[in-house]
Amino acid sequence: MIEFRSVRKEYDNGTVAVHDLSLSVREGSITVLVGPSGCGKTTLMRMVNRMIEPTSGTVLVGGADVRRSDPARLRRGIGYVIQQAGLFPHRTVLDNVATVPVLSGTPRRAARTRAAELLELVGLPQELGGRYPAQLSGGQQQRVGVARALAADPPVLLMDEPFSAVDPVVREGLQDELLRLQDELGKTVLFVTHDIDEAVRLGEKVAVLRQGGHLAQYAAPDDLLAGPADDFVTSFVGRDRGYRRLSFVTADGIRPQPAPTVHIGQEVGRAEEWVLALDGADRPRGWVAPGAVVDGALDEDSLVAGGSLYTENAPLRGALDAALSAPSGLGVVVDAEGRYVGVVTAEHVLDVIEDHRRPVREGQS
Ligand SMILES: Nc1ncnc2c1ncn2[C@@H]1O[C@H](COP(=O)(O)OP(=O)(O)O)[C@@H](O)[C@H]1O
Ligand SMILES: [Mg+2]
Numbered sequence: 001m002i003e004f005r006s007v008r009k010e011y012d013n014g015t016v017a018v019h020d021l022s023l024s025v026r027e028g029s030i031t032v033l034v035g036p037s038g039c040g041k042t043t044l045m046r047m048v049n050r051m052i053e054p055t056s057g058t059v060l061v062g063g064a065d066v067r068r069s070d071p072a073r074l075r076r077g078i079g080y081v082i083q084q085a086g087l088f089p090h091r092t093v094l095d096n097v098a099t100v101p102v103l104s105g106t107p108r109r110a111a112r113t114r115a116a117e118l119l120e121l122v123g124l125p126q127e128l129g130g131r132y133p134a135q136l137s138g139g140q141q142q143r144v145g146v147a148r149a150l151a152a153d154p155p156v157l158l159m160d161e162p163f164s165a166v167d168p169v170v171r172e173g174l175q176d177e178l179l180r181l182q183d184e185l186g187k188t189v190l191f192v193t194h195d196i197d198e199a200v201r202l203g204e205k206v207a208v209l210r211q212g213g214h215l216a217q218y219a220a221p222d223d224l225l226a227g228p229a230d231d232f233v234t235s236f237v238g239r240d241r242g243y244r245r246l247s248f249v250t251a252d253g254i255r256p257q258p259a260p261t262v263h264i265g266q267e268v269g270r271a272e273e274w275v276l277a278l279d280g281a282d283r284p285r286g287w288v289a290p291g292a293v294v295d296g297a298l299d300e301d302s303l304v305a306g307g308s309l310y311t312e313n314a315p316l317r318g319a320l321d322a323a324l325s326a327p328s329g330l331g332v333v334v335d336a337e338g339r340y341v342g343v344v345t346a347e348h349v350l351d352v353i354e355d356h357r358r359p360v361r362e363g364q365s
Pocket of ligand 1: 011012013015016017035036037038039040041042043044
């Protein structure tokens with residue numbers, strides 16, 4: 001849908017902002033450009049809607065060279081969202097959203113009706129429509145910015161650090177909203193951020209750029225975290241990438257093992273090793289410690305509290321949490337109804353992660 005072919009941008013002062021970069025963005029996906037400040041993200045993005053012209057190379061949108069499109073027409077098919085939303089301060093929220101459709105000939109009433117629908121779509125209450133941007137919170141302003149970019153129903157959305165100015169909690173809400181919108185609308189989104197967490201959360205694919213506008217790696221989040229292409233990417237994605245990556249790896253390959261179990265109310269005698277206690281519905285209640293001697297029927301007071309439980313098929317992060325938090329070192333795996341299935345060790349979880357490592361798809365695709 002969007003393709004950069006050997007694109008280079010050298011500014012008049014000699015700064016090379018983008019260096020011979022090739023990249024293609026799949027239709028209907030969210031692709032993220034991530035990298036430190038000044039690495040050329042904004043420059044690259046603005047070449048898509050011709051706010052900046054490349055020094056050499058070609059940018060294609062929907063298979064057509066953007067140089068052959070009239071800039072005004074091109075921009076009608078490309079929504080653009082920036083940090084601080086860039087709203088018109090003297091227009092109401094509703095009129096901000098309706099502006100572009102009105103400019104392109106939609107009758108004002110129809111444009112306002114559509115604008116009201118869009119506010120709802122981005123999760124804003126209708127009554128905000130009559131307010132001015134300064135009367136909204138930062139997060140609300142960003143939502144208006146997204147609604148405005150969607151107003152002309154463009155197939156492509158460019159988003160340049162749209163959520164960077166809002167606090168982390170609000171930002172997560174906005175990210176969720178974008179993922180939901182994307183599910184619903186299937187736009188092609190090119191999203192710029194300097195935040196690797198945001199990049200891996202949102203991107204179907206993530207392009208990591210480094211200073212001078214070099215493409216360091218272009219890969220799915222999972223592959224990026226599993227196999228950084230070089231030292232730059234390694235340090236950029238951070239040392240905790242192994243752990244972060246667990247959120248993406250599903251649990252195929254996890255083989256829960258049987259552990260010794262006992263039911264509450266049964267006789268244990270002396271426990272030789274860690275024994276998992278279950279209730280009448282086979283739900284884990286805690287552990288009997290090795291060496292513990294239980295007189296008569298086992299009751300809950302004799303148990304050592306268990307760690308977190310891992311529900312089958314959830315992301316592997318939960319399995320590692322379960323193993324690391326259990327007094328026995330055995331993470332308890334349960335089914336969807338909370339019934340005991342088996343146990344896993346942290347080593348086993350880490351082995352499964354190793355097995356999941358696939359060859360990294362690098363460079364262009
Ligand atoms: N109009 C311009 N003239 C000269 N240099 C520029 C201009 N715009 C950006 N730059 C430089 O180009 C590089 C890339 O900038 P930019 O694309 O804004 O990076 P990012 O969005 O990744 O922070 C930076 O070194 C920046 O200073
Ligand atoms: Mg920028």
